[in-house]
Amino acid sequence: MNIIKTLALGAGLSGLLLSAAYAEGLQGKVIGFSQIGSESGWRAAETSVTKAVATELGIDLKFADAQQKQENQIKAIRGFIAQGVDAILVAPVVATGWEEVLTEAKEANIPVVLLDRGIEGPEDLYLTSVASDQVKEGRVAGEWLVNAVADKQCNVVELQGTVGSSPAINRKQGFEEALAGKANLAIIRSQTGDFTRSKGKEVMEGFLKAEGGGANICAVYAHNDDMAVGAIQAIKDAGLKPGTDILVVSIDAVPDIFAAMVAGEANATVELTPNMAGPAFEALDAYLNGGTVPAKFIITESKLYTPADDPQGEYDRRKGLGY
Amino acid sequence: MTRPTVDLRPASLPPNPSPRPLITQLARPQVMALAAVLLVNWLLFPGFFSITWQDGRFFGSLIDVLNRGAPVAILAIGMTAVIATKGVDLSVGAVMAISGAVAAVLVTNGVSAPVAVLAALGAGLLCGLWNGILVTVLEIQPIIATLVLMVAGRGLAQLITEGTIVTFSDPVLIFIGTGSFLGFPMPVVIALVLMLAATLIVRRTALGLLIEAVGVNRSAARFAGLSANALLLIVYTFAGLCAAIAGLIVAGDIRGADANNAGLWLELDAILAVVIGGTSLMGGRFSIPMAVLGAVIIQAMNTGILISGFSPQFNLVVKSAVIIVILVLQSPLMAQAFRRRPSATPSKPGTQE
Incomplete structure (x- = not known):
């Protein structure tokens, strides 16, 4: 099983990595990576992609899993500083409380790159941060829907993420921005599905009942793919065809949404790339070898995938990444 | 709610010649609360009570309430027994995750579905037994003893699934979560059968009496x-078994084992269902059917919020407001106020509300 996984990982990465031209520069460098933990499939994929990219670039990656605790991350970073690593990657579990340990890294002249989450504090404490733009993700999803329905009247139901979480707020905002001014599109219902499959299914069941058995619903927008997968099952249970009777658009690009696309049950997903480390290594390479200071905030691409983008291939490529 | 008394007669087995009239049964605060919640749901959404026949099964919001409430109802059945012994089981949500993970990983590795189901139930039994041993042999307080598995159990489930959502297409497992029997969803059927079986076992044998004795x-x-120790072991093991059944249902429902989220916080809903059902956390007199009714009330509320179209920020506020009202209605103070009603015959001491 492990061999298959490794093979799949290798195959998947060649697709994910855009270029390895800058690779030579980081050969043999020691880089510490303090990861939050493995609380979600995406996080596990980020870890495995980071490790694989590092192997490909010949980096000696020191990996530390913090198990969702900041004190473990601080300990790990202190450990990296003591070992005299060339650079440190941190996926910060919380936004505050980093000044002291990052100042220590700065005094030791070790560049720090933040992955996928930001921190509150002076910007000179870290070299750069690599993250996705969640508002843009929502906007890309919304723009797809605007184009897909053209001039038709379309009632949209929305499955929000956990109330108050930043992806839920931002992905909602981006989607609404894309729909602004389009008279034929309206969000008629919006509820939280807590980012989970079972809640996504339950909420969608409620929506379907409340909207004439689904007759009034033209599309469902889910803040993540897992809720969309749940919603697809609810639509099928109601005797409708997901993807045809009700359009399904979501965010994240996890393997199972591609499986749904293969079956014709999902229409579009926006990728939250697990390859945050690629741009980070690129920036570190330019900085360590050329002295080029990168932009403070590197935004990853929010790529749209539809059934036209080889969903079977994407599924196979991602399956082994630990999602 | 009655205070634990030394009167050890089982609640729903009054061998006295005059059984409680139907009207007092219906006047229970739980039944009134359910009626009120359903009424509000109907006002918010006129189609709430409409049930149609679709693809060989009933289809409608009311069916959704029962179907979605089934996992918590099943947890509540086991939880009632535990709480009646003055204990509590915080680990049932994590045990759900473990059971779903075991079943999903086994079927995806080619094990036949019946074996996978038995293994999942076995895992639940083991988890319950572990809790029971901590409570009886090591004499750890139940809230702490089961907290261990609540925290570690989810990690265990994540280890089993290797941190991913393990999806499966096994028809038997999917049937447990989404199939139907005589037009009713399988989860409802399972919950109903379990409720009847458990109620019969505790009320037609001395078991219920013994549980209450240990709780008091x-x-x-x-x-x-x-x-007492053997009894506690049985009770915690039974709670583990109930959790495993609920875990199978939840996994079958989404065709996958989601170790991170399956059963998350459901232990609290189950405890709430038991409390709404009128069983005291101080142990003693208990009622399994009322706990199941409590679970249905909670789910009726959840479903009502979903179809009401409120913004999700209000979900928890609405839910807690309704629960406060229900608990106030059940409080000894209100119970007394009800009893002082002139027309009502003075109720016998020790009779449940």
Whole structure:
């Protein structure tokens, strides 16, 4: 099983990595990576992609899993500083409380790159941060829907993420921005599905009942793919065809949404790339070898995938990444 | 809610010649609360009570309430027994995750579905037994003893699934979560059968009486010759089994084992269902059907919020407001106020509300 996984990982990465031209520069460098933990499939994929990219670039990656605790991350970073690593990657579990340990890294002249989450504090404490733009993700999803329905009247139901979480707020905002001014599109219902499959299914069941058995619903927008997968099952249970009777658009690009696309049950997903480390290594390479200071905030691409983008291939490529 | 009394007669087995009239049964605060919640749901959404026949099964919001409430109802059945012994089981949500993970990983590795189901139930039994041993042999307080598995159990489930959502297409497992029997969803059927079986077992044998005795005073029960430890082991193991069944349902429902989220916080819903059902956390007199009714009330509320179209920020506020009202209605103070009604015959002491 492990061999298959490794093979799949290798195959998947060649697709994910855009270029390895800058690779030579980081050969043999020691880089510490303090990861939050493995609380979600995406996080596990980020870890495995980071490790694989590092192997490909010949980096000696020191990996530390913090198990969702900041004190473990601080300990790990202190450990990296003591070992005299060339650079440190941190996926910060919380936004505050980093000044002291990052100042220590700065005094030791070790560049720090933040992955996928930001921190509150002076910007000179870290070299750069690599993250996705969640508002843009929502906007890309919304723009797809605007184009897909053209001039038709379309009632949209929305499955929000956990109330108050930043992806839920931002992905909602981006989607609404894309729909602004389009008279034929309206969000008629919006509820939280807590980012989970079972809640996504339950909420969608409620929506379907409340909207004439689904007759009034033209599309469902889910803040993540897992809720969309749940919603697809609810639509099928109601005797409708997901993807045809009700359009399904979501965010994240996890393997199972591609499986749904293969079956014709999902229409579009926006990728939250697990390859945050690629741009980070690129920036570190330019900085360590050329002295080029990168932009403070590197935004990853929010790529749209539809059934036209080889969903079977994407599924196979991602399956082994630990999602 | 009655205070634990020394009166050890089982609640729903009054061998006295005059059974409680239907009207007092219906006047219970739980039944009134359910009626009120359903009424509000109907006002918010006129189609709430409409049930149609679709693809060989009933289809409608009311069916959704029962179907979605089934996992918590099943947890509540096991939880009632535990709480009646003055204990509590915080680990049932994590045990759900473990059971789903075991079943999903086994079927995806080619094990036949019946074996996978048995293994999942076995895992639940083991988890319950572990809790029981911590409570009886090591004499750890139940809230702490089961907290261990609540925290570690989810990690265990994540280890089993290797941190991913393990999806499966096994028809048997999917049937447990989404199939139907006589037009009713399988989860509802399972919950109903389990409720009837458990109620019959505790009320037609001395088991219910013994559980209440241990809950009211464990030492006194032991001195009276009861094997309190064996009883506690049985009760916690049963709670583990119930959790495993709920875990299978939840996994079958989404065709996958989601170790991170399956059963998350459902232990609290189950405890709430038991409390709404009128069983005291101090142990003693308990009622399994009322706990199941409590679970249905909670789910009726959840479903109502979903179809009401409120913004999700209000979900928890609405839910807590309704629960406060229900608990106030059940409080001893209100119960007394109801009893003082002139027309009502003075109720016998020790009779449940």
